[in-house]
Amino acid sequence: MALVINEEQQMLKSSTKEFLDLKSPLTLMRELRDDNYNQFKVELWTEMVEMGWTSLTIPEKYNGLNFGFVGLGQVLEEIGRKLTVSPIISTVLMSTSLISLSKNEVLKNKLFQEIMNGSKLCALAHEEGRHHNPELINSLVSKNEDHFILNGKKKFVIDGSISDYLIVSAKHEDEKNIALVLIDRKSDGINLNNKVHMDSKIYSDISFENVKIDKMNFLSTDNDGSIILNKTLDIARVGLAAEMLGNVQEAFEITMKYIKEREQFGVKIGSFQALQHRSALMFGEIELCKSIVLRALQAIDSNDSELPKFASLAKAKLGLVSKLITNEAVQMHGGIGVTDDVDIGFFLKKTRVADRILGDSNYHLDRLAKLNNY
Amino acid sequence: METKTKVDLTSFRMETRKWLEDNCPNSMREPLTDVKQLYWGGRNGNYFSEDQKIWFERMLEKKWIVPYWETKYGGGGLTPKQNNILNQEMARLGCRKPHINFGISMLGPALLKFASEEQKIHYLNQICKGEIRWVQGYSEPNAGSDLANLQTKAEDKGDHFLVTGSKVWTSFGDKGDWIFCLVRTDTSSKHTGVSFLLIDMASKGVSTRPIKLISGKSPFTETFFDAVKVPKKNLVGTLNDGWTIAKYLLTHERQMIGGIGETDKKKPLSEIAKEVLGKNNGSLSDISIRNKISELEMNEKIFELTIQRAMDEHKAGNNPGAVSSFFKYYGTELGIQKEELRLEVNGFNSTEWTSEESNNGREARLFCRSKGYSIEGGTHEIQLNIIAKRVLGLPSK
DSSP states (O other), rough: OSSSSHHHHHHHHHHHHHHHHHOOOOHHHHHHHHHTSOOOOHHHHHHHHHHHTTTTTTTTGGGGOHHHHHHHHHHHHHHHTTTOOOOOOIIIIIIIHHHHHHHOOOHHHHHHHHTTTTTEEEEEOOOOOOOOSSSOOOOOOEEETTTTEEEEEEEEEEEETTTTTTEEEEEESSSSSEEEEETTTTTTTEEEEEEETTSSSSEEEEEEEEEOOOOBBBSSSSTTTTHHHHHHHHHHHHHHHHHHHHHHHHHHHHHHHHHHHHHHHTEEEEGGGHHHHHHHHHHHHHHHHHHHHHHHHHHHHHHHHHHHHHHHHHEEEEEHHHHHHHHHHHHHHHGGGGGGTTHHHHHHHHHHHHHHHHHHEEEEEHHHHHHHHH | HHHHHHHHHHHHHHHHHHHHHHSOGGGSSOSSGGGGGGGOOSTTTOOOHHHHHOOOHHHHHHTTTSSSSSSTSOOOOOHHHHHHHHHHHHHTOOOOEEEEEEEEIIHHHHHHHHSSSHHHIIIIIHHHOOOOOOOEEEBTTTTTTSSSGOOEEEEEEEEEEEEEEEEEEETTGGGGEEEEEEEEEEEOOOOEEEEEEETTSTTTTTEEEOOOTSSSSSOOEEEEEEEEEEEGGGEESSSSHHHHHHHHHHHHHHHHHTTTTOOOOSSEEEEHHHHHHHHTTEEOOHHHHHHHHHHHHHHHHHHHHHHHHHHHHHHHOOOOOOOOHTTTHHHHHHHHHHHHHHHHHGGGGOOSSSSSTOOOOHHHHHHHHHHHTTTTTTOHHHHHIIIIIIIIIIOOO
């Protein structure tokens, strides 16, 4: 497959950019933050739904647009540029991807309709430790007469505070198979501790105490929980990398504009070789990022068996490059860069949180070594 | 029409495949193990083996030394699509290139763009027969990164130029037959006083001296010109406009050098590390080295994808110019990092310089040689300057 986006994907990217320029300029993120860390602007989400963004990766047989992940990646990249506040990562990238892999057709039909028409939001509750770990699952589901109950504690749930549903990873009582269960967030026994993070988003620690689960609400069967979870994590890593690609491109462009205008010693600071060489290196690093993000997105669409490798390459590279770019962006802005008056600091704060989500560069470099058997 | 072209290409592929199978000697299908196995041609050209001679002569007869140049210039007259097929079929069998020459990869493209028809017919035909081994004379002792500061002067003496000065970093200068040079023809201006001149190295007054590198090897020479008479007809392009040709040629050179890091298809460093360091609970016993290898291999893979993306962008009709300006820098940088890391992996053995077991210090010498990657063909710093100015449009004051 050629490593370029096709005309349709290019059009989606352009229309997304036009839409966000108009509806979600960088100032919106600031407004929502100043509105007591508002996580959700209803009108904006409604328009996103009308644009079809929640249907992009849903197959035609469920009335989705079946546009694929290269398409969704273009949307996420543009969202990354504008630091747009929306539940697209939790509901579309993570939850929809997971639901797509489920064999529970009844639940799938229902959830897809609710997600496509924008009536429900959905979050994935998986992490339990201090660092990302796909295998660390102590939450338990156990059978109780005609239903099941869930007990456990989850951390760092993206959009947990605004979602209608939670998809929770847990172990079956026999402690072998992983179960993925859908729970109404308002169910009895659920307790949320909402925490604002550096990127002005809220991540929830959630405890589950004897939460009742209907047996129809399992997204996994006896043996596919682990497969579904791991594939979802890889897909989500790639999508996050696409969003981070948008973050770094915008931060870089804002910075280039700034050093072409800012004068010191009677000249533009962009004329200094100390800044020029670092800028040229950043340009190159971003070009490298574009290649791996696109290749990884294609790997999802083509059901490539090497998806785990491409996902880790993408997330590791974007983790490292986003650190380089946002640090340099703040530094090149000088004093004003560390003030809240300008937007550049938002990119620094956004990417540091993004690096943690589903594994930072250390995690993925380690995983790559394992995948390559050393 | 389209179907007919497809049919033609398919039959071209079949014919090519059969011809290569019938004509390429088996030993010429083995991977190269030493650069000495390449045939450079020229007046003193030496064949490494009888098979190499046969292979060169058969390809010459087929006009496939430079298959994609027009037949009037001695080329095979293949279309780009046919040439791709030939390359694919050669790669399929593992056929070696029959002939390597800077005349093909560097001078040729410049002649095609800037030379007179008479010059093209003369020089390109020679190149297609492998008769002349070409070398390059650009840098001078006082004109490295500041190449336009070159001082080797060519004085107009009516029917000839009188060339005096010296060039440095001439690759294989001692083995060259002819040299393509940048010379100063006007001392009153810098960039617009430079011309592009072809000089026969057998002329009276030309001499060379090898430059010994820190690797102990001498792939480069200094080349001296002591009042050398050069016919006026050896000027390529317009007098004093050689800088335009130089820039065009440097782009070709940088693309070639950018490939240094990625031509290394030998055993991955992680495999060597496993043998040398061993594993502990499934992972390399030295965690610090393991992380460095993982990061380097990540970047190598992503660089490979980026070269592919640039080619695909080009095929799709988009201009990949901006991204390819980074290739020389990054390709050589990865090569340098790899040699550094190779020493770390191989420990005490890695710095051996003369022992037989170390193949005469192969790794240590490769490491030393790699230090030149970020200097030759435009230093890292010059490459970054170019990106800052031409791609990012950063101001000069």
